[in-house]
Amino acid sequence: MNVAAPPVPYELPLALRLLRDMLRIRRLEERAAELYGAGKIRGFLHLYIGEEAVAVGALHALTPDDAVVATYREHGHALVRGMAMNAIMAEMFGKQEGCSRGRGGSMHLFDAATRFYGGNAIVGGGLPLAVGLALADRMSPNGPRPYPKGTSFGAFPSGQGISCGGQTRQRVTACFFGDGAVAEGAFHESLNLAALWQLPVLFCCENNLYAMGTSLARSESQTDLSVKAAAFKIPTIQADGMDVVAVHDAARAGAAHVREGGGPLFIEFQTYRFRAHSMFDPELYRDKAEVEKWKERGPLHSYTTRLKAHGMLTEEEFLACDAEALAEVEASVTFAEAGTWEPVENLTRDVYSPPPAAAA
Numbered sequence: 474m475n476v477a478a479p480p481v482p483y484e485l486p487l488a489l490r491l492l493r494d495m496l497r498i499r500r501l502e503e504r505a506a507e508l509y510g511a512g513k514i515r516g517f518l519h520l521y522i523g524e525e526a527v528a529v530g531a532l533h534a535l536t537p538d539d540a541v542v543a544t545y546r547e548h549g550h551a552l553v554r555g556m557a558m559n560a561i562m563a564e565m566f567g568k569q570e571g572c573s574r575g576r577g578g579s580m581h582l583f584d585a586a587t588r589f590y591g592g593n594a595i596v597g598g599g600l601p602l603a604v605g606l607a608l609a610d611r612m613s614p615n616g617p618r619p620y621p622k623g624t625s626f627g628a629f630p631s632g633q634g635i636s637c638g639g640q641t642r643q644r645v646t647a648c649f650f651g652d653g654a655v656a657e658g659a660f661h662e663s664l665n666l667a668a669l670w671q672l673p674v675l676f677c678c679e680n681n682l683y684a685m686g687t688s689l690a691r692s693e694s695q696t697d698l699s700v701k702a703a704a705f706k707i708p709t710i711q712a713d714g715m716d717v718v719a720v721h722d723a724a725r726a727g728a729a730h731v732r733e734g735g736g737p738l739f740i741e742f743q744t745y746r747f748r749a750h751s752m753f754d755p756e757l758y759r760d761k762a763e764v765e766k767w768k769e770r771g772p773l774h775s776y777t778t779r780l781k782a783h784g785m786l787t788e789e790e791f792l793a794c795d796a797e798a799l800a801e802v803e804a805s806v807t808f809a810e811a812g813t814w815e816p817v818e819n820l821t822r823d824v825y826s827p828p829p830a831a832a833a
Contacts (some may be wrong), residue, residue, distance in 0.1 A: 478634075480783040481718055488785055489794070491533065491717050495525040495773050496798040498549035501558065502748075505548070505565060505579075505800045509752050513810075514565045516578045517594075518547040520603065521745035526772035527679050528553050531742070532718025534728050540588045540606045540646040542599040544679075545580035546746075547592045550649060555587040562805035568729035568812030596650075596685075597657035600676075603648035604663045607672035609736075610644045645731045647675045647724075653684025655698055661705075664737070668705040675727050678739065678796055679714065681746045686758050702739035714744030715770045718779075725748065747771070 481488045502520045509518050521528065528549040532541065543550040551561055556572060564571025565579050572584050582592040588744050590606065593599040654660050655678070667674045678698055689696050699709035708730065712723035720742060727738045745767040749756040768774075780786035 478779050478782065481780060481785060483718075483721075485589070485785060486564065488780065489531070490785070491529055491721070491777060492780065493527045493794050493798065494533075494553050495717065495776065496794055497552060497801065498525045498528065498559070498627040499562070499773060500554065500795070500798045500802045501548060501805075505562075506748070506752070508565075508806070512663045514579065515567065516580075517545070518565075518579050518752045519750065520752075521546050521549040521746070523767070523771065524679060524681060524714065524744045525549055526717035526720050526776070527677070527742045527744055528649075529715045530717040531649075531677055531724040531740075533555055534721055534724035535645060535647055538588070538604070539644050539728075540590060542590050542606070542646065543582075543592060543593065543648070543649045544596075544599065544651060544654075545594050546648075546679075547582055548579070551582040551584065551589055551592070554584070556582065556589060556727075558801055558805040559808040560584070562802075562809040564814045566809040566812060567814070569815040570808070570812040575812075577621045596655035597659040599648055599661035600650060600657075600659045600694075603674050603676075604667050604672060604723075604819045605645045607644075607646040607667065607674045608670065610646070611670070611672060625676055637691060643673075643732050645673050645675050645728050647677055648709070649677045649679060652678065652680040652682065652698060653687075653692075654678075656684075656692060656699055660701075664702060664705045664707060664739070668707050669738040671734075673734075674737040675724070675729045676707070676732050676737060676739040678741045679744055680741055681744050683746075683750070683759060685750050686754060686756075688758065699739060699741045702741075708735070708738050710738070710740045712740060712742050714742030715767075715772050715775065717776050719773055745770075770808065 498521060502522050504520060505514060506520060508514045532550065532553045541550060541554055548561060560572040561582060564573055564575060564577060564582060564746060567575040567578060569575045573581050577583065577592065580592055580594040582590065590602060593601065680698055695701060699711050702709050708726055710723045712721040723740050727740050730738050732784060747764060777786065777791055
Protein backbone atom coordinates (compact mmCIF):
# COMPACT_ATOMS: atom_id res chain seq x y z
CA MET A 474 0.00 0.00 0.00
CA ASN A 475 1.39 3.38 -0.97
CA VAL A 476 1.91 5.57 2.11
CA ALA A 477 0.79 8.49 -0.04
CA ALA A 478 -2.76 7.12 -0.07
CA PRO A 479 -5.19 9.77 1.22
CA PRO A 480 -6.43 9.62 4.81
CA VAL A 481 -9.53 7.63 5.59
CA PRO A 482 -12.27 10.29 5.25
CA TYR A 483 -14.36 9.18 8.23
CA GLU A 484 -14.55 9.94 11.91
CA LEU A 485 -12.41 7.57 13.96
CA PRO A 486 -15.30 5.46 15.38
CA LEU A 487 -16.54 4.52 11.90
CA ALA A 488 -13.02 4.06 10.55
CA LEU A 489 -12.21 1.57 13.31
CA ARG A 490 -15.62 -0.12 13.05
CA LEU A 491 -14.86 -0.96 9.43
CA LEU A 492 -11.53 -2.48 10.46
CA ARG A 493 -13.03 -4.48 13.33
CA ASP A 494 -15.77 -5.93 11.16
CA MET A 495 -13.32 -7.00 8.45
CA LEU A 496 -11.21 -8.66 11.14
CA ARG A 497 -14.26 -10.41 12.60
CA ILE A 498 -15.16 -11.84 9.20
CA ARG A 499 -11.60 -12.94 8.43
CA ARG A 500 -11.11 -14.71 11.75
CA LEU A 501 -14.56 -16.32 11.59
CA GLU A 502 -13.88 -17.68 8.11
CA GLU A 503 -10.41 -18.95 8.96
CA ARG A 504 -11.78 -20.80 11.97
CA ALA A 505 -14.68 -22.18 9.94
CA ALA A 506 -12.17 -23.67 7.48
CA GLU A 507 -10.35 -25.39 10.35
CA LEU A 508 -13.60 -26.72 11.80
CA TYR A 509 -14.66 -28.02 8.39
CA GLY A 510 -11.41 -29.95 8.14
CA ALA A 511 -12.06 -31.38 11.59
CA GLY A 512 -15.54 -32.57 10.57
CA LYS A 513 -17.35 -30.17 12.90
CA ILE A 514 -18.93 -28.26 10.02
CA ARG A 515 -20.36 -30.36 7.22
CA GLY A 516 -22.12 -29.90 3.90
CA PHE A 517 -21.01 -26.97 1.77
CA LEU A 518 -18.84 -24.11 2.97
CA HIS A 519 -18.03 -21.03 0.88
CA LEU A 520 -15.47 -18.69 2.41
CA TYR A 521 -15.44 -14.90 2.02
CA ILE A 522 -11.72 -14.40 2.63
CA GLY A 523 -10.45 -11.58 0.41
CA GLU A 524 -13.87 -10.05 -0.20
CA GLU A 525 -14.48 -8.64 3.29
CA ALA A 526 -14.39 -5.00 2.18
CA VAL A 527 -17.55 -5.42 0.12
CA ALA A 528 -19.86 -6.64 2.88
CA VAL A 529 -18.41 -4.30 5.47
CA GLY A 530 -18.32 -1.16 3.36
CA ALA A 531 -21.73 -1.70 1.78
CA LEU A 532 -23.69 -2.79 4.83
CA HIS A 533 -22.46 0.15 6.88
CA ALA A 534 -24.10 2.38 4.26
CA LEU A 535 -27.55 0.97 5.05
CA THR A 536 -30.03 1.63 7.86
CA PRO A 537 -31.50 -1.00 10.21
CA ASP A 538 -34.84 -0.66 8.41
CA ASP A 539 -33.38 -1.64 5.05
CA ALA A 540 -33.52 -5.25 3.84
CA VAL A 541 -30.56 -7.41 2.82
CA VAL A 542 -30.56 -10.45 0.53
CA ALA A 543 -27.30 -12.35 0.07
CA THR A 544 -25.76 -15.44 -1.51
CA TYR A 545 -24.43 -18.72 -0.14
CA ARG A 546 -21.15 -16.89 0.66
CA GLU A 547 -22.95 -14.86 3.30
CA HIS A 548 -21.35 -15.42 6.72
CA GLY A 549 -19.76 -11.97 6.63
CA HIS A 550 -22.92 -10.21 5.52
CA ALA A 551 -24.93 -11.83 8.30
CA LEU A 552 -22.32 -10.91 10.89
CA VAL A 553 -22.03 -7.26 9.87
CA ARG A 554 -25.79 -6.96 9.59
CA GLY A 555 -26.01 -7.72 13.30
CA MET A 556 -26.57 -11.45 13.59
CA ALA A 557 -24.80 -12.88 16.64
CA MET A 558 -21.70 -14.89 15.83
CA ASN A 559 -22.96 -17.57 18.23
CA ALA A 560 -26.06 -18.06 16.09
CA ILE A 561 -23.98 -18.21 12.91
CA MET A 562 -21.51 -20.75 14.25
CA ALA A 563 -24.23 -22.91 15.80
CA GLU A 564 -26.03 -22.94 12.45
CA MET A 565 -22.89 -24.08 10.66
CA PHE A 566 -22.56 -26.84 13.27
CA GLY A 567 -26.16 -27.89 12.54
CA LYS A 568 -27.28 -27.20 16.12
CA GLN A 569 -30.79 -26.04 16.91
CA GLU A 570 -29.43 -22.95 18.66
CA GLY A 571 -28.44 -21.71 15.19
CA CYS A 572 -30.28 -18.92 13.42
CA SER A 573 -32.22 -21.45 11.31
CA ARG A 574 -32.40 -24.10 14.05
CA GLY A 575 -29.55 -25.99 12.41
CA ARG A 576 -31.60 -26.87 9.35
CA GLY A 577 -30.01 -24.44 6.93
CA GLY A 578 -26.31 -24.66 7.63
CA SER A 579 -23.72 -22.41 6.07
CA MET A 580 -25.72 -21.40 2.99
CA HIS A 581 -29.03 -20.56 4.67
CA LEU A 582 -28.41 -17.98 7.39
CA PHE A 583 -31.57 -15.97 8.08
CA ASP A 584 -32.63 -13.42 10.67
CA ALA A 585 -35.89 -11.52 10.35
CA ALA A 586 -34.99 -9.32 13.34
CA THR A 587 -32.13 -7.72 11.40
CA ARG A 588 -34.05 -7.92 8.09
CA PHE A 589 -31.46 -10.33 6.73
CA TYR A 590 -33.41 -12.50 4.32
CA GLY A 591 -30.81 -15.17 3.49
CA GLY A 592 -28.48 -16.87 2.45
CA ASN A 593 -29.59 -18.54 -0.78
CA ALA A 594 -28.08 -21.69 -2.26
CA ILE A 595 -29.28 -20.96 -5.80
CA VAL A 596 -27.05 -18.79 -8.01
CA GLY A 597 -29.07 -15.64 -8.64
CA GLY A 598 -31.91 -16.94 -6.47
CA GLY A 599 -31.97 -13.88 -4.24
CA LEU A 600 -32.60 -11.43 -7.07
CA PRO A 601 -36.36 -12.07 -7.47
CA LEU A 602 -36.74 -12.08 -3.68
CA ALA A 603 -35.15 -8.65 -3.46
CA VAL A 604 -37.49 -7.30 -6.14
CA GLY A 605 -40.44 -8.71 -4.19
CA LEU A 606 -39.31 -7.08 -0.95
CA ALA A 607 -38.90 -3.76 -2.74
CA LEU A 608 -42.32 -4.10 -4.36
CA ALA A 609 -43.86 -4.66 -0.93
CA ASP A 610 -42.27 -1.43 0.25
CA ARG A 611 -43.69 0.41 -2.74
CA MET A 612 -47.16 -0.95 -2.06
CA SER A 613 -47.60 -0.01 1.57
CA PRO A 614 -46.05 1.86 4.50
CA ASN A 615 -47.11 -0.91 6.87
CA GLY A 616 -46.30 -4.07 4.98
CA PRO A 617 -47.29 -5.98 1.86
CA ARG A 618 -50.97 -5.75 0.94
CA PRO A 619 -53.04 -7.40 -1.77
CA TYR A 620 -53.08 -5.67 -5.14
CA PRO A 621 -56.00 -3.21 -5.25
CA LYS A 622 -58.82 -4.23 -7.55
CA GLY A 623 -58.18 -2.97 -11.05
CA THR A 624 -54.41 -2.46 -10.51
CA SER A 625 -52.56 -1.97 -13.80
CA PHE A 626 -49.19 -3.69 -14.09
CA GLY A 627 -47.72 -1.13 -16.45
CA ALA A 628 -44.69 0.96 -15.58
CA PHE A 629 -45.02 2.95 -12.37
CA PRO A 630 -44.29 6.66 -12.70
CA SER A 631 -41.06 7.65 -11.00
CA GLY A 632 -41.50 8.29 -7.30
CA GLN A 633 -44.95 6.66 -7.12
CA GLY A 634 -45.91 3.21 -5.94
CA ILE A 635 -49.05 1.15 -6.13
CA SER A 636 -51.52 3.24 -4.21
CA CYS A 637 -52.60 1.54 -1.00
CA GLY A 638 -52.95 4.69 1.06
CA GLY A 639 -50.33 6.60 3.04
CA GLN A 640 -46.75 7.28 1.99
CA THR A 641 -44.49 4.64 0.49
CA ARG A 642 -41.66 3.55 2.77
CA GLN A 643 -38.17 4.92 2.26
CA ARG A 644 -36.55 1.52 2.66
CA VAL A 645 -33.83 0.15 0.43
CA THR A 646 -33.43 -3.54 -0.39
CA ALA A 647 -29.75 -4.39 -0.95
CA CYS A 648 -29.26 -7.52 -3.02
CA PHE A 649 -25.82 -9.14 -3.14
CA PHE A 650 -24.91 -11.58 -5.90
CA GLY A 651 -21.83 -12.71 -7.78
CA ASP A 652 -20.64 -12.34 -11.34
CA GLY A 653 -21.92 -15.82 -12.12
CA ALA A 654 -25.49 -14.68 -11.48
CA VAL A 655 -25.48 -12.28 -14.43
CA ALA A 656 -25.72 -15.28 -16.75
CA GLU A 657 -28.98 -16.37 -15.12
CA GLY A 658 -32.38 -15.49 -16.49
CA ALA A 659 -33.44 -14.33 -13.03
CA PHE A 660 -30.85 -11.54 -13.23
CA HIS A 661 -32.34 -10.07 -16.40
CA GLU A 662 -35.93 -10.58 -15.31
CA SER A 663 -35.29 -8.97 -11.93
CA LEU A 664 -33.44 -5.94 -13.26
CA ASN A 665 -36.02 -5.43 -15.98
CA LEU A 666 -38.92 -5.46 -13.52
CA ALA A 667 -37.10 -3.26 -11.01
CA ALA A 668 -36.39 -0.72 -13.75
CA LEU A 669 -39.88 -0.92 -15.23
CA TRP A 670 -41.53 -0.30 -11.87
CA GLN A 671 -38.74 1.89 -10.44
CA LEU A 672 -38.39 -0.28 -7.36
CA PRO A 673 -36.02 0.67 -4.49
CA VAL A 674 -33.38 -2.03 -5.03
CA LEU A 675 -29.64 -1.56 -4.66
CA PHE A 676 -28.11 -4.31 -6.80
CA CYS A 677 -24.65 -5.17 -5.41
CA CYS A 678 -22.62 -7.36 -7.76
CA GLU A 679 -19.58 -8.94 -6.10
CA ASN A 680 -17.47 -9.58 -9.19
CA ASN A 681 -14.65 -11.91 -8.13
CA LEU A 682 -13.91 -12.83 -11.77
CA TYR A 683 -14.44 -16.59 -11.51
CA ALA A 684 -18.04 -17.29 -10.46
CA MET A 685 -17.94 -20.93 -9.33
CA GLY A 686 -14.80 -21.78 -11.31
CA THR A 687 -14.92 -20.29 -14.79
CA SER A 688 -13.12 -17.11 -15.76
CA LEU A 689 -15.47 -14.28 -16.64
CA ALA A 690 -13.71 -13.89 -19.98
CA ARG A 691 -14.52 -17.52 -20.84
CA SER A 692 -18.21 -17.28 -19.95
CA GLU A 693 -19.32 -13.76 -20.88
CA SER A 694 -18.91 -11.99 -24.22
CA GLN A 695 -19.40 -8.68 -22.37
CA THR A 696 -17.15 -8.64 -19.30
CA ASP A 697 -18.11 -5.10 -18.26
CA LEU A 698 -20.99 -6.13 -16.03
CA SER A 699 -22.20 -2.57 -15.51
CA VAL A 700 -23.12 -2.49 -19.21
CA LYS A 701 -25.60 -5.32 -18.63
CA ALA A 702 -27.41 -3.25 -16.00
CA ALA A 703 -27.26 -0.13 -18.14
CA ALA A 704 -29.13 -2.05 -20.84
CA PHE A 705 -32.16 -1.86 -18.55
CA LYS A 706 -31.66 1.91 -18.12
CA ILE A 707 -30.45 1.38 -14.56
CA PRO A 708 -27.74 3.80 -13.34
CA THR A 709 -24.46 2.06 -12.52
CA ILE A 710 -21.37 2.56 -10.37
CA GLN A 711 -18.11 0.62 -10.51
CA ALA A 712 -16.00 0.47 -7.35
CA ASP A 713 -12.78 -1.14 -6.16
CA GLY A 714 -14.07 -3.99 -4.03
CA MET A 715 -10.69 -4.42 -2.34
CA ASP A 716 -10.89 -0.91 -0.83
CA VAL A 717 -13.42 -0.60 1.99
CA VAL A 718 -13.48 3.19 1.65
CA ALA A 719 -14.31 3.00 -2.07
CA VAL A 720 -17.00 0.41 -1.33
CA HIS A 721 -18.57 2.45 1.46
CA ASP A 722 -18.61 5.65 -0.59
CA ALA A 723 -20.16 3.89 -3.59
CA ALA A 724 -22.77 2.10 -1.48
CA ARG A 725 -23.67 5.27 0.39
CA ALA A 726 -24.17 7.15 -2.89
CA GLY A 727 -26.15 4.27 -4.36
CA ALA A 728 -28.38 3.87 -1.32
CA ALA A 729 -29.09 7.60 -1.27
CA HIS A 730 -30.11 7.50 -4.94
CA VAL A 731 -32.51 4.62 -4.30
CA ARG A 732 -33.88 6.03 -1.04
CA GLU A 733 -34.64 9.40 -2.60
CA GLY A 734 -36.90 7.83 -5.21
CA GLY A 735 -34.40 7.50 -8.05
CA GLY A 736 -35.27 3.88 -8.72
CA PRO A 737 -32.88 0.93 -8.73
CA LEU A 738 -29.12 1.28 -8.98
CA PHE A 739 -26.43 -1.27 -9.85
CA ILE A 740 -22.96 -1.32 -8.26
CA GLU A 741 -20.21 -3.58 -9.54
CA PHE A 742 -17.70 -4.24 -6.77
CA GLN A 743 -14.53 -5.54 -8.41
CA THR A 744 -13.10 -7.97 -5.90
CA TYR A 745 -11.32 -11.32 -5.57
CA ARG A 746 -11.67 -14.35 -3.34
CA PHE A 747 -8.40 -15.70 -1.96
CA ARG A 748 -9.76 -19.16 -1.23
CA ALA A 749 -11.36 -21.74 -3.50
CA HIS A 750 -15.02 -21.47 -4.48
CA SER A 751 -15.95 -24.03 -1.83
CA MET A 752 -14.15 -26.56 0.33
CA PHE A 753 -14.66 -29.15 -2.43
CA ASP A 754 -13.07 -27.00 -5.14
CA PRO A 755 -9.62 -28.23 -6.38
CA GLU A 756 -9.08 -24.72 -7.81
CA LEU A 757 -7.49 -25.77 -11.10
CA TYR A 758 -8.79 -22.80 -13.09
CA ARG A 759 -6.40 -20.08 -11.91
CA ASP A 760 -2.68 -19.74 -11.23
CA LYS A 761 -1.39 -19.54 -7.68
CA ALA A 762 0.78 -16.61 -8.74
CA GLU A 763 -2.36 -14.68 -9.67
CA VAL A 764 -3.87 -15.30 -6.25
CA GLU A 765 -0.69 -14.12 -4.53
CA LYS A 766 -0.66 -10.99 -6.66
CA TRP A 767 -4.20 -10.14 -5.60
CA LYS A 768 -3.29 -10.75 -1.96
CA GLU A 769 -0.96 -7.77 -2.21
CA ARG A 770 -4.14 -5.70 -2.49
CA GLY A 771 -5.83 -7.52 0.37
CA PRO A 772 -8.50 -5.33 1.99
CA LEU A 773 -7.32 -5.87 5.56
CA HIS A 774 -3.65 -5.25 4.85
CA SER A 775 -4.18 -2.19 2.68
CA TYR A 776 -6.73 -0.58 5.00
CA THR A 777 -4.66 -1.22 8.13
CA THR A 778 -1.58 0.26 6.45
CA ARG A 779 -3.59 3.32 5.43
CA LEU A 780 -4.90 3.88 8.95
CA LYS A 781 -1.42 3.56 10.44
CA ALA A 782 0.14 5.85 7.83
CA HIS A 783 -2.17 8.69 8.85
CA GLY A 784 -2.00 8.24 12.62
CA MET A 785 -5.43 6.67 13.03
CA LEU A 786 -4.17 3.30 14.30
CA THR A 787 -1.14 1.92 16.13
CA GLU A 788 0.18 -1.62 15.94
CA GLU A 789 -0.86 -2.17 19.55
CA GLU A 790 -4.41 -1.06 18.77
CA PHE A 791 -4.52 -3.35 15.75
CA LEU A 792 -3.38 -6.33 17.83
CA ALA A 793 -6.03 -5.50 20.43
CA CYS A 794 -8.75 -5.46 17.73
CA ASP A 795 -7.48 -8.75 16.37
CA ALA A 796 -7.43 -10.35 19.81
CA GLU A 797 -11.00 -9.18 20.39
CA ALA A 798 -12.10 -10.77 17.10
CA LEU A 799 -10.32 -14.05 17.89
CA ALA A 800 -11.93 -14.17 21.35
CA GLU A 801 -15.38 -13.66 19.84
CA VAL A 802 -14.77 -16.49 17.39
CA GLU A 803 -13.59 -18.89 20.07
CA ALA A 804 -16.58 -18.03 22.24
CA SER A 805 -18.86 -18.86 19.32
CA VAL A 806 -17.14 -22.22 18.85
CA THR A 807 -17.66 -23.01 22.52
CA PHE A 808 -21.32 -22.03 22.18
CA ALA A 809 -21.79 -24.21 19.13
CA GLU A 810 -20.00 -27.18 20.68
CA ALA A 811 -22.34 -26.97 23.67
CA GLY A 812 -25.39 -26.72 21.42
CA THR A 813 -27.97 -29.45 21.00
CA TRP A 814 -29.24 -31.46 18.05
CA GLU A 815 -32.83 -31.09 17.03
CA PRO A 816 -34.78 -34.13 18.26
CA VAL A 817 -35.89 -36.65 15.67
CA GLU A 818 -39.49 -36.08 16.76
CA ASN A 819 -39.28 -32.62 15.15
CA LEU A 820 -38.27 -34.01 11.77
CA THR A 821 -41.53 -32.99 10.07
CA ARG A 822 -41.86 -29.66 11.85
CA ASP A 823 -42.44 -26.89 9.29
CA VAL A 824 -42.67 -29.56 6.60
CA TYR A 825 -46.20 -30.86 7.17
CA SER A 826 -49.07 -29.02 8.79
CA PRO A 827 -50.46 -30.62 11.96
CA PRO A 828 -53.15 -33.24 11.27
CA PRO A 829 -56.72 -31.99 11.87
CA ALA A 830 -58.21 -32.83 15.20
CA ALA A 831 -60.32 -35.98 15.19
CA ALA A 832 -64.03 -35.33 14.90
CA ALA A 833 -65.89 -35.68 18.18
